[in-house]
Amino acid sequence: MAAEPLISTQLWSAIIDSPLSKLTEIVPPPKKPKGVGTAAQWSKAESELGISLPDDYRQFIETYGSGLFAGFYVIYSPGEKSPYSNLVKRQKLMQPIYESHEDRPYAVHPERPGLLVWGADENGNYYYWLTKGTPDKWTVVAEHGREEEFDHHKCSMVKFLLGVQQLKIRALAKGYPPLIMRCPNEGCCGWALGSHGDNDEWHCEACAYDWSDRASFEEAIAEAIEKHAHRRACYVKKKGHFYPADREKEPSNYKKLVSKEFDE
Numbered sequence: 001m002a003a004e005p006l007i008s009t010q011l012w013s014a015i016i017d018s019p020l021s022k023l024t025e026i027v028p029p030p031k032k033p034k035g036v037g038t039a040a041q042w043s044k045a046e047s048e049l050g051i052s053l054p055d056d057y058r059q060f061i062e063t064y065g066s067g068l069f070a071g072f073y074v075i076y077s078p079g080e081k082s083p084y085s086n087l088v089k090r091q092k093l094m095q096p097i098y099e100s101h102e103d104r105p106y107a108v109h110p111e112r113p114g115l116l117v118w119g120a121d122e123n124g125n126y127y128y129w130l131t132k133g134t135p136d137k138w139t140v141v142a143e144h145g146r147e148e149e150f151d152h153h154k155c156s157m158v159k160f161l162l163g164v165q166q167l168k169i170r171a172l173a174k175g176y177p178p179l180i181m182r183c184p185n186e187g188c189c190g191w192a193l194g195s196h197g198d199n200d201e202w203h204c205e206a207c208a209y210d211w212s213d214r215a216s217f218e219e220a221i222a223e224a225i226e227k228h229a230h231r232r233a234c235y236v237k238k239k240g241h242f243y244p245a246d247r248e249k250e251p252s253n254y255k256k257l258v259s260k261e262f263d264e
């Protein structure tokens with residue numbers, strides 16, 4: 001008799017097609033996630049908050065840990081020792097501040113539905129669950145730190161973070177998530193940093209050159225690949241825009257070829 005598989009095909013495909021699994025393809029998780037916390041710490045946090053936390057959040061923390069995520073977000077966890085990124089401590093800190101604001105568009109936890117904070121970002125924006133319905137139905141509210149404006153995203157926390165990385169949800173920060181490509185300037189084998197936005201600047205640290213927007217940066221790429229065959233392998237064109245190609249496709253003597261460009 002054949003052995004029973006440990007995981008059914010159905011369950012397995014649910015795991016590999018999950019938003020979290022898609023997220024790990026874009027943002028590689030750390031080898032040792034920190035602040036994951038013990039089962040006892042999670043139970044204690046849930047009893048202190050008087051609420052169960054969403055499964056996708058728990059799986060996210062088990063995968064990525066707490067703290068900095070994708071170079072921009074700071075995610076809180078019940079297992080985090082630091083008061084800056086401990087979920088319960090942050091919520092207790094936030095609650096009186098938020099309650100003191102007049103004209104608030106949402107109630108705050110423990111009121112239901114209310115805002116329960118799960119993270120922040122490097123620009124001082126805050127991210128909450130709106131605790132409406134069962135935890136798997138909770139949606140995301142993003143607060144623009146400076147303007148006290150709120151965006152409601154009707155998806156879970158992990159789907160929100162995935163949407164930002166997939167460029168389906170617009171991040172609150174200009175120029176996020178960043179995009180890195182080979183600098184197209186002649187003789188420079190450095191990397192230029194910019195974003196998926198049309199109006200953000202592009203900059204190469206190596207040759208200290210700036211392009212005012214994506215269009216002028218892409219014009220420079222078009223010229224570079226027209227002029228030098230070895231530059232073509234650095235970029236792929238999708239839907240009218242250049243993106244970085246797989247680095248392994250670059251010629252192994254790329255740096256040498258670039259250094260000789262002025263002689264061509």
Ligand SMILES: [Zn+2]
Nearest residue numbers: 183188204207
């Ligand atoms: Zn450069």
